[in-house]
Amino acid sequence: MTTEEAGFVISIRDLVVGFGRQIVLDHLSLDVRRGEILGLVGASGGGKSVLLRTIIGLIPKRQGHIEVVGVDRDTANPEETRALERRWGVLFQQGAMFSSLTVLENIQFPMRENLHLSGQLLGELASAKLEMVGLSPNDGKKFPAELSGGMTKRAALARALALDPEILFLDEPTSGLDPISAGDFDALIKTLQGTLNFTVFMVTHDLYSLEVECDRIAALASGKIVAIGPLSEVIESDHPWVKSYFQGKRARLITRAAN
Amino acid sequence: MSPGSTLDYTVVGDSMELAPVGIWTAAHSQALEERLTAVAPQVSAARKLAINMAGVHELDTLGAWLLERMVRGCVDRKSEVRFSDLPERYRGLFDQVSRVNRQTAEPTARKNVLLKRLEWIGQSTIALYAEFVAFLDMLATLSFAGARILVRPHNFRITSAVYHLYRVGWQAIPIIFLITFLIGCIIAQQGIFHFRKFGADAYVVDMVGILVLREIGVLIVSIMVAGRSGSAYTAELGSMKMREEIDALRMMGFDPIEVLILPRAVALVIALPILAFLGATSALFGGGLVAWLYGGMSPEIFIARLHEAVSVTHFEVGMIKAPFMALVIGLVACSEGLRVKGSAESLGLRTTNSVVKSIFLVIVLDGLFAVFFASIGM
Numbered sequence: 001m002t003t004e005e006a007g008f009v010i011s012i013r014d015l016v017v018g019f020g021r022q023i024v025l026d027h028l029s030l031d032v033r034r035g036e037i038l039g040l041v042g043a044s045g046g047g048k049s050v051l052l053r054t055i056i057g058l059i060p061k062r063q064g065h066i067e068v069v070g071v072d073r074d075t076a077n078p079e080e081t082r083a084l085e086r087r088w089g090v091l092f093q094q095g096a097m098f099s100s101l102t103v104l105e106n107i108q109f110p111m112r113e114n115l116h117l118s119g120q121l122l123g124e125l126a127s128a129k130l131e132m133v134g135l136s137p138n139d140g141k142k143f144p145a146e147l148s149g150g151m152t153k154r155a156a157l158a159r160a161l162a163l164d165p166e167i168l169f170l171d172e173p174t175s176g177l178d179p180i181s182a183g184d185f186d187a188l189i190k191t192l193q194g195t196l197n198f199t200v201f202m203v204t205h206d207l208y209s210l211e212v213e214c215d216r217i218a219a220l221a222s223g224k225i226v227a228i229g230p231l232s233e234v235i236e237s238d239h240p241w242v243k244s245y246f247q248g249k250r251a252r253l254i255t256r257a258a259n
Numbered sequence: 260m261s262p263g264s265t266l267d268y269t270v271v272g273d274s275m276e277l278a279p280v281g282i283w284t285a286a287h288s289q290a291l292e293e294r295l296t297a298v299a300p301q302v303s304a305a306r307k308l309a310i311n312m313a314g315v316h317e318l319d320t321l322g323a324w325l326l327e328r329m330v331r332g333c334v335d336r337k338s339e340v341r342f343s344d345l346p347e348r349y350r351g352l353f354d355q356v357s358r359v360n361r362q363t364a365e366p367t368a369r370k371n372v373l374l375k376r377l378e379w380i381g382q383s384t385i386a387l388y389a390e391f392v393a394f395l396d397m398l399a400t401l402s403f404a405g406a407r408i409l410v411r412p413h414n415f416r417i418t419s420a421v422y423h424l425y426r427v428g429w430q431a432i433p434i435i436f437l438i439t440f441l442i443g444c445i446i447a448q449q450g451i452f453h454f455r456k457f458g459a460d461a462y463v464v465d466m467v468g469i470l471v472l473r474e475i476g477v478l479i480v481s482i483m484v485a486g487r488s489g490s491a492y493t494a495e496l497g498s499m500k501m502r503e504e505i506d507a508l509r510m511m512g513f514d515p516i517e518v519l520i521l522p523r524a525v526a527l528v529i530a531l532p533i534l535a536f537l538g539a540t541s542a543l544f545g546g547g548l549v550a551w552l553y554g555g556m557s558p559e560i561f562i563a564r565l566h567e568a569v570s571v572t573h574f575e576v577g578m579i580k581a582p583f584m585a586l587v588i589g590l591v592a593c594s595e596g597l598r599v600k601g602s603a604e605s606l607g608l609r610t611t612n613s614v615v616k617s618i619f620l621v622i623v624l625d626g627l628f629a630v631f632f633a634s635i636g637m
Contacts, residue, residue, distance in 0.1 A: 099601065099602035099603045099604065100602055100603060100604040111285070115285050115286070115288055115321075116288060116289045117285075117288050117289075117292075117321075118292060121288070121292060121321075121324075121325075124324065124328070124360055125320065125321055125324055127359070127360055127364075128320060128324055128356065128359040128360055129320065131358070131359035131360065132320075132355055132359060136362070137362060137363055137364035138364050138365060140364060141364060141367075143601075143602060144601070144602070145600060145601025145602050146601075161320075163285065164284065164285060164319035164320050164321070191351075194351050195351035195352045195354075195355045196319070196320070196352065197348065
C-alpha cells in the first residue's frame, strides 16, 4: 500500500538536513493526513522553515525520503516534478509577491503559465480568487508595494490558491498581523479549506492559530518531531521543550481560555 | 475533447436539462470552455433550466465559476435555473463562487489619443523641472550638511569616508589604468597614421598631451566612475530605502545626508582628481609607447616634445574640472538612490537613470568648462 492510499499527502521518513557541520533536522519522520490542518511549532531557528523548504524542494536533503501525494522527487522525472509543484501552493513569510506586477497579474501569473485559459476567463478567475481572500476588485490594480501587511498576506494567499492546490504550505501566516487581522486570516484559511478541500501544512508561532485552526499539532525540537496530535494531547507531552512552550505565561492564557 | 469532462443536455420545448459530467477542473479548462461555448445558443434559448450535478466527479474554482457564469447569464435573461443533486462537499465552493465578481473594479477612464500625447508632453516637462529641483535640493542639502560639518568637524564620518574612498578610489585604479592606457594608445596611433601623410608626426605629442590632460583624461575617468561607483551608490541607497534603513536612521536622530551621503560624496570628490591624474599619466604612457613602437619616436624625444607642447595650464584645466565632475556624479547618484520606491523595478529604473543622467551632466559640464576656460584665456 502506498502512503497516498493510506491517506497521507505528505510522508517523511528519516529526513536529515544540515548546513556544513550543523545538523538541523536529524532523522525526522512525519505524516500529514489528507484534508487536515497541521500546525508545526518549534523554537526560533529550530528548523521549522527548513523543514517546510525541504519538503517543497528549496533546500537539498542529505538522507531520507519525502513523498508528497505519492510522488518521491528523488525518483520522479522532471515532468512529474513539475506536475507535483502545480499541486501545491506556498505562502511565503513575506508574501514574495512579484513587485513589478499588479496584484491581479500576480495571481494570473501561475494560471497563465500552467493552464490554457482564454483571456476573459483568466481575468474572471483571478478576480474570483481575489474576492475569495477578501480583497476588493480595486485592490487588484495595486502594486504589492502599495499594500498593507495584512493585504499582502491575503494577496499572496490568493496567488498560492491560483491553481486550486491540494496542499497549501503556510510559513508563519499570521506573523506581523494585529490580533484582529490574524484572527480574520485564520478564519479565512479555515473557510477556504472547507470549500476548496486542501490540506494545510502550517509553520506558526501563533498559539491562537494553533488553538482555533489546527486539527493536529507537531512539535519540532532538537531536529525531531517530539510530539504530535491534537492540541489537548500535545499539551500533555512530557518533553521538556514542549512543556515550557505550552506552560509559558503566554501559552497558559490561551489554553486556559480554551479549557 | 478529453474523456469525461463534458456537459450533456436534453431540450424539451423551452425547458432544458443540463448535466455536467466528469472532471470539471482547471486542467480541462480548454475542453470545458469549448463545450460551454458550443452549448451557449441552446442555453440562451431555454426559459427553464435544470442542472443535475450528480455526474460531477471533481470540481474546482474554475469549474464552479464556469457554471456560475452560465447561470448568471440565464438569470439576466429571466430564465429559471434549478440545481439538483449537488454533492455536499461542493456546496461551500458554490456558495463562495456565487458571491464573487459581483462588483467590478472602477474602470480607468480612457482618453483621447491626442490628449494623452499632450498630457504626456506636459507631464514630462513637469518631471524634467522636478528632476532639476531635486538636483538643486540635493545640492543645497549637501551644502548645508557640509557647512554643519565645518562647524563641528568631529561629526564627520571619517571611517565611512575612508571606506568609500577605498572602494571608489583604490579599487578603481586597475580598470582606470587599463582603459586610459588603451585610449592613449589609440589616440597616438590614429594621430601618427594621419599626421604622417603631411609629415607632421611630431605633432602627435602635442595632440596626445593636450587632449589627454585637458579633456579625455578627466572625461573618460568621470564616465567610468559614474558607471562604476555612481550606480553602486544608487543601488545601495535605494535598497536601504526599500528596507526602511534610512527611516530607521532618521528615527534614531541621525541625518541620513550626514551619515550616508556626505561621506560618499566626499570620497568621490577626493577620488576623482586622483583617478584623473593617474588616468592622464597612464594615457600619456600609452601614447608614448605607441609613438615609440609604431611611430619610431624615442622616449627621450617624446618627453622633450611633451615639455614644449604642454604647459601646466593644461594640467590645471583638467584637474580643476575633476572635483566638479565628482560632485555632479555624487549628487545625481544619491538623489536617485533616495527616490527609489518599494519595487525591484523602481530600483532598476533609478540606477539606470543615475548612470545616464550623470554621464550626460558630466559631458554638459565639460562643455561649459570649455567655454569658461576659453573666455578666461586658459
